[in-house]
Amino acid sequence: xxxxxxxxxxxxxxxxxxxxxxxxxxxxxxxxxxxxxxxxxxxxxxxxxxxxxxxxxxxxxxxxxxxxxxxxxxxxxxxxxxxxxxxxxxxxxxxxxxxxxxxxxxxxxxxxxxxxxxxxxxxxxxxxxxxxxxxxxxxxxxxxxxxxxxxxxxxxxxxxxxxxxxxxxxxxxxxxxxxxxxxxxxxxxxxxxxxxxxxxxxxxxxxxxxxxxxxxxxxxxxxxxxxxxxxxxxxxxxxxxxxxxxxxxxxxxxxxxxxxxxxxxxxxxxxxxxxxxxxxxxxxxxxxxxxxxxxxxxxxxxxxxxxxxxxxxxxxxxxxxxxxxxxxxxxxxxxxxxxxxx
Amino acid sequence: xxxxxxxxxxxxxxxxxxxxxxxxxxxxxxxxxxxxxxxxxxxxxxxxxxxxxxxxxxxxxxxxxxxxxxxxxxxxxxxxxxxxxxxxxxxxxxxxxxxxxxxxxxxxxxxxxxxxxxxxxxxxxxxxxxxxxxxxxxxxxxxx
Numbered sequence: 106x107x108x109x110x111x112x113x114x115x116x117x118x119x120x121x122x123x124x125x126x127x128x129x130x131x132x133x134x135x136x137x138x139x140x141x142x143x144x145x146x147x148x149x150x151x152x153x154x155x156x157x158x159x160x161x162x163x164x165x166x167x168x169x170x171x172x173x174x175x176x177x178x179x180x181x182x183x184x185x186x187x188x189x190x191x192x193x194x195x196x197x198x199x200x201x202x203x204x205x206x207x208x209x210x211x212x213x214x215x216x217x218x219x220x221x222x223x224x225x226x227x228x229x230x231x232x233x234x235x236x237x238x239x240x241x242x243x244x245x246x247x248x249x250x251x252x253x254x255x256x257x258x259x260x261x262x263x264x265x266x267x268x269x270x271x272x273x274x275x276x277x278x279x280x281x282x283x284x285x286x287x288x289x290x291x292x293x294x295x296x297x298x299x300x301x302x303x304x305x306x307x308x309x310x311x312x313x314x315x316x317x318x319x320x321x322x323x324x325x326x327x328x329x330x331x332x333x334x335x336x337x338x339x340x341x342x343x344x345x346x347x348x349x350x351x352x353x354x355x356x357x358x359x360x361x362x363x364x365x366x367x368x369x370x371x372x373x374x375x376x377x378x379x380x381x382x383x384x385x386x387x388x389x390x391x392x393x394x395x396x397x398x399x400x401x402x403x404x405x406x407x408x409x410x411x412x413x414x415x416x417x418x419x420x421x422x423x424x425x426x427x428x429x430x431x432x433x434x435x436x437x438x439x440x441x442x443x444x445x446x447x
Numbered sequence: 448x449x450x451x452x453x454x455x456x457x458x459x460x461x462x463x464x465x466x467x468x469x470x471x472x473x474x475x476x477x478x479x480x481x482x483x484x485x486x487x488x489x490x491x492x493x494x495x496x497x498x499x500x501x502x503x504x505x506x507x508x509x510x511x512x513x514x515x516x517x518x519x520x521x522x523x524x525x526x527x528x529x530x531x532x533x534x535x536x537x538x539x540x541x542x543x544x545x546x547x548x549x550x551x552x553x554x555x556x557x558x559x560x561x562x563x564x565x566x567x568x569x570x571x572x573x574x575x576x577x578x579x580x581x582x583x584x585x586x587x588x589x590x591x
Contacts, residue, residue: 155566
Protein backbone atom coordinates (compact mmCIF):
# COMPACT_ATOMS: atom_id res chain seq x y z
CA UNK A 106 0.00 0.00 0.00
CA UNK A 107 1.40 3.36 -1.05
CA UNK A 108 -0.71 6.26 0.08
CA UNK A 109 -0.58 9.39 -2.01
CA UNK A 110 -2.02 11.76 -4.56
CA UNK A 111 -3.59 10.23 -7.67
CA UNK A 112 -4.53 13.47 -9.44
CA UNK A 113 -5.27 17.12 -8.76
CA UNK A 114 -7.15 20.06 -10.18
CA UNK A 115 -6.88 23.81 -9.75
CA UNK A 116 -9.21 26.75 -10.18
CA UNK A 117 -8.33 30.44 -10.03
CA UNK A 118 -11.02 33.07 -10.57
CA UNK A 119 -10.90 35.03 -13.82
CA UNK A 120 -10.82 38.46 -12.17
CA UNK A 121 -7.68 40.25 -10.95
CA UNK A 122 -6.78 43.54 -9.36
CA UNK A 123 -3.30 45.07 -9.52
CA UNK A 124 -1.46 46.53 -6.55
CA UNK A 125 -1.44 49.83 -8.50
CA UNK A 126 -5.19 50.12 -7.97
CA UNK A 127 -4.59 50.14 -4.19
CA UNK A 128 -1.87 52.73 -4.65
CA UNK A 129 -4.30 54.95 -6.60
CA UNK A 130 -7.10 54.48 -4.06
CA UNK A 131 -5.18 54.47 -0.76
CA UNK A 132 -1.77 55.90 -1.60
CA UNK A 133 -0.07 52.55 -1.01
CA UNK A 134 -0.60 48.82 -1.24
CA UNK A 135 0.10 47.22 2.13
CA UNK A 136 0.65 43.74 0.65
CA UNK A 137 3.69 42.55 -1.28
CA UNK A 138 1.64 41.61 -4.32
CA UNK A 139 1.87 42.71 -7.92
CA UNK A 140 -1.73 41.55 -8.47
CA UNK A 141 -4.22 39.17 -6.88
CA UNK A 142 -7.17 36.97 -7.77
CA UNK A 143 -10.69 38.24 -7.11
CA UNK A 144 -13.72 35.96 -6.80
CA UNK A 145 -16.63 37.23 -8.90
CA UNK A 146 -19.79 38.32 -7.06
CA UNK A 147 -21.39 34.93 -7.79
CA UNK A 148 -18.41 32.85 -6.62
CA UNK A 149 -17.64 31.56 -3.14
CA UNK A 150 -15.62 28.77 -1.57
CA UNK A 151 -18.27 26.23 -2.63
CA UNK A 152 -18.44 27.21 -6.32
CA UNK A 153 -14.63 27.34 -6.52
CA UNK A 154 -14.38 23.90 -4.84
CA UNK A 155 -16.76 22.49 -7.45
CA UNK A 156 -14.69 24.06 -10.23
CA UNK A 157 -11.41 22.56 -8.93
CA UNK A 158 -12.97 19.12 -8.37
CA UNK A 159 -14.45 19.16 -11.89
CA UNK A 160 -10.94 19.69 -13.26
CA UNK A 161 -10.21 16.18 -11.93
CA UNK A 162 -13.52 14.47 -12.62
CA UNK A 163 -14.08 15.87 -16.14
CA UNK A 164 -10.76 14.29 -17.10
CA UNK A 165 -11.49 10.96 -15.37
CA UNK A 166 -15.28 10.63 -14.95
CA UNK A 167 -14.88 6.93 -14.07
CA UNK A 168 -13.10 8.01 -10.85
CA UNK A 169 -16.36 9.42 -9.43
CA UNK A 170 -17.84 6.08 -8.35
CA UNK A 171 -14.75 5.05 -6.35
CA UNK A 172 -14.75 8.09 -4.09
CA UNK A 173 -15.54 6.90 -0.57
CA UNK A 174 -14.58 10.01 1.40
CA UNK A 175 -14.91 13.73 0.79
CA UNK A 176 -13.07 16.31 2.87
CA UNK A 177 -13.69 20.01 2.28
CA UNK A 178 -11.81 22.97 3.72
CA UNK A 179 -12.07 26.75 3.77
CA UNK A 180 -11.97 29.59 6.27
CA UNK A 181 -14.79 31.26 4.32
CA UNK A 182 -17.61 28.75 3.86
CA UNK A 183 -20.81 30.61 2.96
CA UNK A 184 -22.68 28.84 5.76
CA UNK A 185 -21.37 28.68 9.33
CA UNK A 186 -23.95 25.99 10.04
CA UNK A 187 -25.21 23.69 7.25
CA UNK A 188 -23.10 21.01 5.63
CA UNK A 189 -20.99 22.21 2.73
CA UNK A 190 -19.86 18.80 1.50
CA UNK A 191 -23.43 17.92 0.48
CA UNK A 192 -23.50 20.74 -2.08
CA UNK A 193 -20.42 19.15 -3.63
CA UNK A 194 -21.94 15.65 -3.51
CA UNK A 195 -24.90 16.92 -5.55
CA UNK A 196 -22.90 19.12 -7.91
CA UNK A 197 -20.32 16.40 -8.65
CA UNK A 198 -22.69 13.43 -8.62
CA UNK A 199 -20.77 11.61 -5.85
CA UNK A 200 -22.09 8.51 -4.08
CA UNK A 201 -24.63 9.46 -1.42
CA UNK A 202 -23.19 7.03 1.13
CA UNK A 203 -19.72 8.56 1.33
CA UNK A 204 -18.22 9.83 4.56
CA UNK A 205 -17.51 13.53 4.72
CA UNK A 206 -15.45 15.83 6.87
CA UNK A 207 -15.36 19.63 6.92
CA UNK A 208 -12.42 21.75 8.02
CA UNK A 209 -12.39 25.43 8.83
CA UNK A 210 -11.35 28.13 11.39
CA UNK A 211 -7.73 28.48 10.31
CA UNK A 212 -5.61 28.54 7.18
CA UNK A 213 -4.21 25.14 8.23
CA UNK A 214 -7.65 23.67 7.38
CA UNK A 215 -6.64 22.66 3.86
CA UNK A 216 -3.82 20.42 4.96
CA UNK A 217 -5.97 19.11 7.82
CA UNK A 218 -8.52 17.97 5.23
CA UNK A 219 -5.78 16.17 3.32
CA UNK A 220 -4.63 14.42 6.49
CA UNK A 221 -8.19 13.44 7.44
CA UNK A 222 -8.66 11.85 4.01
CA UNK A 223 -5.32 10.10 4.31
CA UNK A 224 -6.18 8.64 7.75
CA UNK A 225 -9.58 7.52 6.48
CA UNK A 226 -8.17 5.71 3.46
CA UNK A 227 -5.60 3.97 5.64
CA UNK A 228 -8.41 2.28 7.57
CA UNK A 229 -10.14 0.98 4.42
CA UNK A 230 -9.42 -2.57 3.33
CA UNK A 231 -11.49 -2.45 0.14
CA UNK A 232 -9.48 -2.24 -3.05
CA UNK A 233 -9.70 0.80 -5.32
CA UNK A 234 -11.37 3.26 -2.96
CA UNK A 235 -10.27 6.90 -3.15
CA UNK A 236 -10.80 10.13 -1.23
CA UNK A 237 -11.52 13.57 -2.67
CA UNK A 238 -10.31 16.75 -0.99
CA UNK A 239 -11.39 20.22 -2.03
CA UNK A 240 -9.85 23.35 -0.54
CA UNK A 241 -11.07 26.79 -1.54
CA UNK A 242 -10.87 30.15 0.09
CA UNK A 243 -11.81 33.78 -0.42
CA UNK A 244 -11.12 35.51 2.88
CA UNK A 245 -12.63 38.98 3.40
CA UNK A 246 -11.56 41.93 5.52
CA UNK A 247 -12.95 45.45 5.89
CA UNK A 248 -12.08 47.71 2.96
CA UNK A 249 -10.25 50.18 5.26
CA UNK A 250 -8.16 47.49 6.91
CA UNK A 251 -4.71 47.08 5.32
CA UNK A 252 -5.08 43.33 5.94
CA UNK A 253 -7.58 43.43 3.06
CA UNK A 254 -5.00 44.42 0.45
CA UNK A 255 -3.43 40.96 0.22
CA UNK A 256 -6.53 38.77 0.32
CA UNK A 257 -7.06 36.70 -2.83
CA UNK A 258 -9.04 33.60 -3.80
CA UNK A 259 -8.46 30.20 -5.32
CA UNK A 260 -9.22 26.50 -5.09
CA UNK A 261 -7.48 23.17 -5.42
CA UNK A 262 -8.69 19.58 -5.30
CA UNK A 263 -6.83 16.31 -4.81
CA UNK A 264 -7.81 12.71 -5.29
CA UNK A 265 -5.99 10.40 -2.86
CA UNK A 266 -5.31 6.77 -3.62
CA UNK A 267 -3.62 3.72 -2.14
CA UNK A 268 -2.34 2.44 -5.48
CA UNK A 269 0.23 4.00 -7.81
CA UNK A 270 0.10 7.65 -6.68
CA UNK A 271 1.86 10.45 -8.56
CA UNK A 272 3.22 11.65 -5.20
CA UNK A 273 3.62 9.45 -2.13
CA UNK A 274 2.71 10.99 1.22
CA UNK A 275 5.62 9.93 3.38
CA UNK A 276 4.75 11.44 6.73
CA UNK A 277 3.31 14.39 8.60
CA UNK A 278 4.08 16.25 11.77
CA UNK A 279 2.26 18.91 13.78
CA UNK A 280 3.07 21.74 16.19
CA UNK A 281 0.16 23.42 17.96
CA UNK A 282 -0.06 25.84 20.85
CA UNK A 283 -2.49 28.45 22.13
CA UNK A 284 -1.48 31.78 20.68
CA UNK A 285 -3.44 35.05 20.88
CA UNK A 286 -3.58 38.19 18.79
CA UNK A 287 -3.07 36.69 15.34
CA UNK A 288 -5.59 36.74 12.52
CA UNK A 289 -9.12 35.99 13.77
CA UNK A 290 -12.78 36.26 12.84
CA UNK A 291 -15.45 36.05 15.51
CA UNK A 292 -18.76 34.21 14.99
CA UNK A 293 -21.20 36.47 13.13
CA UNK A 294 -18.49 38.51 11.45
CA UNK A 295 -17.54 38.36 7.78
CA UNK A 296 -14.23 40.20 8.05
CA UNK A 297 -10.95 38.81 9.37
CA UNK A 298 -8.94 41.02 11.73
CA UNK A 299 -5.57 41.08 13.31
CA UNK A 300 -4.09 43.25 16.01
CA UNK A 301 -1.32 44.46 13.76
CA UNK A 302 1.40 43.10 16.04
CA UNK A 303 3.49 41.76 13.23
CA UNK A 304 6.77 41.01 14.96
CA UNK A 305 5.00 39.00 17.61
CA UNK A 306 2.88 36.93 15.19
CA UNK A 307 5.85 36.38 12.88
CA UNK A 308 7.69 34.84 15.79
CA UNK A 309 4.89 32.33 16.41
CA UNK A 310 4.71 31.50 12.71
CA UNK A 311 8.44 30.89 12.44
CA UNK A 312 8.66 28.93 15.69
CA UNK A 313 5.74 26.56 15.04
CA UNK A 314 6.67 25.94 11.40
CA UNK A 315 10.24 25.24 12.44
CA UNK A 316 9.09 22.75 15.09
CA UNK A 317 6.73 20.92 12.70
CA UNK A 318 9.38 20.77 9.97
CA UNK A 319 12.22 19.67 12.21
CA UNK A 320 10.12 16.98 13.92
CA UNK A 321 9.22 15.56 10.53
CA UNK A 322 12.79 15.67 9.25
CA UNK A 323 13.94 13.85 12.38
CA UNK A 324 11.19 11.24 12.08
CA UNK A 325 12.12 10.52 8.46
CA UNK A 326 15.85 10.76 9.08
CA UNK A 327 16.22 13.52 6.51
CA UNK A 328 17.84 16.91 6.19
CA UNK A 329 16.87 19.95 4.07
CA UNK A 330 19.48 18.78 1.53
CA UNK A 331 17.30 15.72 0.74
CA UNK A 332 14.47 17.95 -0.52
CA UNK A 333 14.04 19.60 -3.91
CA UNK A 334 11.22 21.94 -2.90
CA UNK A 335 10.02 23.70 0.23
CA UNK A 336 6.41 24.89 0.08
CA UNK A 337 5.03 27.23 2.74
CA UNK A 338 1.48 28.61 2.91
CA UNK A 339 1.77 32.25 1.88
CA UNK A 340 -0.19 34.72 3.95
CA UNK A 341 2.30 37.50 3.36
CA UNK A 342 5.21 38.13 1.00
CA UNK A 343 8.21 37.70 3.27
CA UNK A 344 7.69 35.07 5.96
CA UNK A 345 7.89 31.94 3.77
CA UNK A 346 11.36 32.90 2.57
CA UNK A 347 12.50 33.91 6.05
CA UNK A 348 11.36 30.51 7.30
CA UNK A 349 13.11 28.74 4.44
CA UNK A 350 16.41 30.42 5.33
CA UNK A 351 16.02 29.59 9.01
CA UNK A 352 15.37 25.94 8.17
CA UNK A 353 18.41 25.82 5.93
CA UNK A 354 16.71 25.62 2.52
CA UNK A 355 18.30 27.40 -0.41
CA UNK A 356 16.36 30.19 -2.11
CA UNK A 357 15.91 28.15 -5.33
CA UNK A 358 14.00 25.45 -3.43
CA UNK A 359 11.46 27.94 -2.10
CA UNK A 360 10.96 30.20 -5.10
CA UNK A 361 9.24 27.70 -7.46
CA UNK A 362 6.31 27.31 -5.05
CA UNK A 363 5.65 30.99 -4.39
CA UNK A 364 2.36 32.30 -5.78
CA UNK A 365 1.63 35.15 -3.37
CA UNK A 366 2.78 38.00 -5.60
CA UNK A 367 0.38 37.01 -8.40
CA UNK A 368 -2.67 35.67 -6.52
CA UNK A 369 -2.42 37.08 -2.98
CA UNK A 370 -3.28 35.27 0.23
CA UNK A 371 -5.56 32.37 -0.70
CA UNK A 372 -6.13 31.38 2.94
CA UNK A 373 -6.59 27.66 3.54
CA UNK A 374 -5.88 26.96 -0.16
CA UNK A 375 -2.48 28.67 -0.25
CA UNK A 376 -0.07 25.85 0.63
CA UNK A 377 -1.94 23.28 -1.47
CA UNK A 378 -2.26 25.57 -4.51
CA UNK A 379 1.51 25.87 -4.34
CA UNK A 380 1.75 22.07 -4.10
CA UNK A 381 -0.27 21.82 -7.34
CA UNK A 382 2.05 24.38 -8.92
CA UNK A 383 5.10 22.30 -7.90
CA UNK A 384 3.47 19.06 -9.14
CA UNK A 385 2.95 20.81 -12.50
CA UNK A 386 6.75 21.02 -12.83
CA UNK A 387 8.10 18.19 -10.64
CA UNK A 388 10.02 15.17 -11.89
CA UNK A 389 10.00 11.59 -10.57
CA UNK A 390 11.92 10.97 -7.32
CA UNK A 391 11.87 14.64 -6.30
CA UNK A 392 10.95 15.27 -2.66
CA UNK A 393 8.70 18.04 -1.38
CA UNK A 394 8.41 19.43 2.14
CA UNK A 395 5.14 21.29 2.63
CA UNK A 396 4.17 23.53 5.55
CA UNK A 397 0.75 24.93 6.29
CA UNK A 398 0.15 27.39 9.12
CA UNK A 399 -3.02 28.52 10.84
CA UNK A 400 -3.43 31.37 13.31
CA UNK A 401 -4.19 30.50 16.87
CA UNK A 402 -1.82 28.66 16.18
CA UNK A 403 -0.75 25.48 14.45
CA UNK A 404 1.71 24.33 11.84
CA UNK A 405 1.60 21.08 9.92
CA UNK A 406 4.44 19.62 7.90
CA UNK A 407 3.94 17.04 5.16
CA UNK A 408 6.61 15.17 3.22
CA UNK A 409 5.93 13.98 -0.33
CA UNK A 410 7.90 12.07 -2.92
CA UNK A 411 7.05 12.35 -6.60
CA UNK A 412 6.81 9.06 -8.55
CA UNK A 413 7.16 8.08 -12.20
CA UNK A 414 3.34 8.05 -12.45
CA UNK A 415 3.36 11.83 -12.64
CA UNK A 416 4.11 11.88 -16.37
CA UNK A 417 0.75 10.22 -17.15
CA UNK A 418 -1.40 12.30 -14.81
CA UNK A 419 -0.91 15.92 -15.78
CA UNK A 420 -4.01 18.09 -15.26
CA UNK A 421 -5.94 19.68 -18.13
CA UNK A 422 -5.06 23.14 -16.84
CA UNK A 423 -1.88 23.97 -14.93
CA UNK A 424 -1.53 26.74 -12.34
CA UNK A 425 0.41 28.76 -14.93
CA UNK A 426 -2.52 28.43 -17.32
CA UNK A 427 -4.94 29.86 -14.77
CA UNK A 428 -2.46 32.63 -13.92
CA UNK A 429 -2.53 33.78 -17.54
CA UNK A 430 -6.30 33.64 -17.93
CA UNK A 431 -7.51 36.90 -16.40
CA UNK A 432 -9.31 40.20 -16.59
CA UNK A 433 -8.37 43.27 -14.55
CA UNK A 434 -10.80 45.27 -12.44
CA UNK A 435 -10.42 48.82 -11.24
CA UNK A 436 -10.75 49.44 -7.49
CA UNK A 437 -14.35 50.71 -7.60
CA UNK A 438 -15.48 47.68 -9.54
CA UNK A 439 -13.51 45.51 -7.12
CA UNK A 440 -15.37 46.98 -4.13
CA UNK A 441 -18.68 46.17 -5.82
CA UNK A 442 -17.72 42.63 -6.83
CA UNK A 443 -16.50 41.92 -3.27
CA UNK A 444 -19.77 43.40 -1.96
CA UNK A 445 -17.99 46.03 0.07
CA UNK A 446 -20.30 48.81 -1.20
CA UNK A 447 -23.30 46.89 -2.57
CA UNK B 448 -41.81 40.81 -11.48
CA UNK B 449 -39.79 37.95 -10.09
CA UNK B 450 -40.47 34.27 -10.48
CA UNK B 451 -40.62 32.98 -6.92
CA UNK B 452 -39.35 29.44 -6.65
CA UNK B 453 -39.97 27.95 -3.22
CA UNK B 454 -37.25 26.03 -1.41
CA UNK B 455 -39.09 22.66 -1.85
CA UNK B 456 -39.43 23.30 -5.59
CA UNK B 457 -35.77 24.23 -5.85
CA UNK B 458 -34.84 21.16 -3.80
CA UNK B 459 -36.65 18.85 -6.24
CA UNK B 460 -34.78 20.30 -9.20
CA UNK B 461 -31.28 20.14 -7.66
CA UNK B 462 -29.89 17.39 -9.96
CA UNK B 463 -30.72 19.47 -13.04
CA UNK B 464 -29.62 22.78 -11.53
CA UNK B 465 -26.36 21.52 -9.99
CA UNK B 466 -25.17 19.13 -12.71
CA UNK B 467 -27.54 19.24 -15.65
CA UNK B 468 -29.16 15.83 -15.24
CA UNK B 469 -31.59 15.31 -18.14
CA UNK B 470 -34.06 12.54 -18.93
CA UNK B 471 -33.58 10.40 -22.02
CA UNK B 472 -36.86 9.14 -23.51
CA UNK B 473 -36.82 5.35 -23.79
CA UNK B 474 -39.08 5.48 -26.84
CA UNK B 475 -37.73 8.24 -29.11
CA UNK B 476 -34.27 8.61 -27.54
CA UNK B 477 -34.45 12.41 -27.22
CA UNK B 478 -33.27 14.16 -24.10
CA UNK B 479 -35.72 16.19 -22.06
CA UNK B 480 -34.21 19.06 -20.11
CA UNK B 481 -35.60 20.21 -17.80
CA UNK B 482 -37.18 16.83 -17.01
CA UNK B 483 -40.80 16.27 -18.11
CA UNK B 484 -43.48 13.79 -17.02
CA UNK B 485 -44.17 12.86 -20.63
CA UNK B 486 -41.57 13.18 -23.38
CA UNK B 487 -42.03 16.61 -24.97
CA UNK B 488 -40.77 15.33 -28.33
CA UNK B 489 -42.74 12.12 -29.04
CA UNK B 490 -45.48 12.72 -26.44
CA UNK B 491 -45.83 8.97 -26.31
CA UNK B 492 -43.64 7.88 -23.41
CA UNK B 493 -43.18 8.37 -19.71
CA UNK B 494 -40.21 6.02 -19.51
CA UNK B 495 -36.88 7.79 -19.05
CA UNK B 496 -33.35 7.17 -17.91
CA UNK B 497 -31.30 9.89 -16.21
CA UNK B 498 -28.32 11.19 -18.18
CA UNK B 499 -25.94 13.89 -16.94
CA UNK B 500 -25.38 16.35 -19.80
CA UNK B 501 -21.87 17.48 -20.76
CA UNK B 502 -22.57 21.17 -20.21
CA UNK B 503 -21.05 21.90 -23.62
CA UNK B 504 -22.91 23.86 -26.25
CA UNK B 505 -23.06 27.18 -28.05
CA UNK B 506 -24.92 30.47 -27.83
CA UNK B 507 -28.17 30.05 -29.80
CA UNK B 508 -29.26 33.60 -29.11
CA UNK B 509 -28.78 36.16 -26.34
CA UNK B 510 -29.89 39.43 -24.84
CA UNK B 511 -28.55 41.98 -22.38
CA UNK B 512 -30.58 42.61 -19.23
CA UNK B 513 -30.25 46.28 -18.37
CA UNK B 514 -30.14 47.33 -14.71
CA UNK B 515 -33.77 48.39 -14.48
CA UNK B 516 -34.94 45.23 -16.22
CA UNK B 517 -33.58 42.74 -13.73
CA UNK B 518 -36.07 40.65 -11.74
CA UNK B 519 -35.98 41.40 -7.98
CA UNK B 520 -33.86 38.35 -7.09
CA UNK B 521 -31.18 39.78 -9.42
CA UNK B 522 -31.26 43.37 -8.09
CA UNK B 523 -27.89 42.98 -6.33
CA UNK B 524 -26.35 41.61 -9.48
CA UNK B 525 -27.69 44.55 -11.53
CA UNK B 526 -26.21 46.97 -8.97
CA UNK B 527 -22.81 45.30 -9.17
CA UNK B 528 -22.68 44.68 -12.91
CA UNK B 529 -24.91 47.41 -14.35
CA UNK B 530 -26.26 45.03 -16.95
CA UNK B 531 -25.62 41.37 -17.69
CA UNK B 532 -25.97 38.91 -20.58
CA UNK B 533 -28.53 36.10 -20.67
CA UNK B 534 -28.47 33.52 -23.46
CA UNK B 535 -30.32 30.57 -24.86
CA UNK B 536 -27.73 27.81 -25.01
CA UNK B 537 -27.96 25.06 -27.57
CA UNK B 538 -26.58 22.04 -25.69
CA UNK B 539 -24.61 19.29 -27.47
CA UNK B 540 -27.22 16.70 -26.49
CA UNK B 541 -30.12 18.63 -28.04
CA UNK B 542 -31.95 20.68 -25.40
CA UNK B 543 -31.91 24.49 -25.44
CA UNK B 544 -31.77 26.17 -22.06
CA UNK B 545 -31.65 29.72 -20.74
CA UNK B 546 -28.72 30.81 -18.58
CA UNK B 547 -26.48 33.75 -17.77
CA UNK B 548 -23.12 34.16 -19.48
CA UNK B 549 -20.00 34.90 -17.40
CA UNK B 550 -16.35 35.75 -18.06
CA UNK B 551 -17.14 37.21 -21.46
CA UNK B 552 -16.83 40.73 -22.86
CA UNK B 553 -19.96 42.18 -24.42
CA UNK B 554 -18.38 42.37 -27.87
CA UNK B 555 -17.23 38.72 -27.70
CA UNK B 556 -20.78 37.40 -27.36
CA UNK B 557 -21.87 36.03 -30.72
CA UNK B 558 -24.45 33.55 -31.88
CA UNK B 559 -22.52 30.30 -32.21
CA UNK B 560 -19.98 31.09 -29.44
CA UNK B 561 -18.88 27.75 -27.88
CA UNK B 562 -19.65 27.72 -24.16
CA UNK B 563 -19.50 25.37 -21.17
CA UNK B 564 -21.44 25.18 -17.93
CA UNK B 565 -19.99 26.47 -14.66
CA UNK B 566 -21.37 26.17 -11.12
CA UNK B 567 -22.24 29.56 -9.63
CA UNK B 568 -24.49 31.32 -7.14
CA UNK B 569 -27.63 32.31 -9.03
CA UNK B 570 -29.38 34.34 -6.32
CA UNK B 571 -30.44 34.24 -2.68
CA UNK B 572 -33.96 33.96 -1.41
CA UNK B 573 -35.33 33.30 2.09
CA UNK B 574 -31.71 33.37 3.27
CA UNK B 575 -30.93 30.33 1.15
CA UNK B 576 -28.19 30.46 -1.48
CA UNK B 577 -29.53 29.14 -4.77
CA UNK B 578 -26.69 27.57 -6.71
CA UNK B 579 -26.98 26.53 -10.33
CA UNK B 580 -25.44 26.74 -13.79
CA UNK B 581 -24.19 29.65 -15.82
CA UNK B 582 -22.08 29.42 -18.98
CA UNK B 583 -18.62 30.73 -19.88
CA UNK B 584 -16.72 30.64 -23.18
CA UNK B 585 -15.02 27.23 -23.48
CA UNK B 586 -11.69 27.16 -21.62
CA UNK B 587 -9.44 25.12 -23.94
CA UNK B 588 -7.01 22.58 -22.47
CA UNK B 589 -3.34 23.47 -21.94
CA UNK B 590 -1.05 22.71 -24.83
CA UNK B 591 1.38 19.99 -23.73
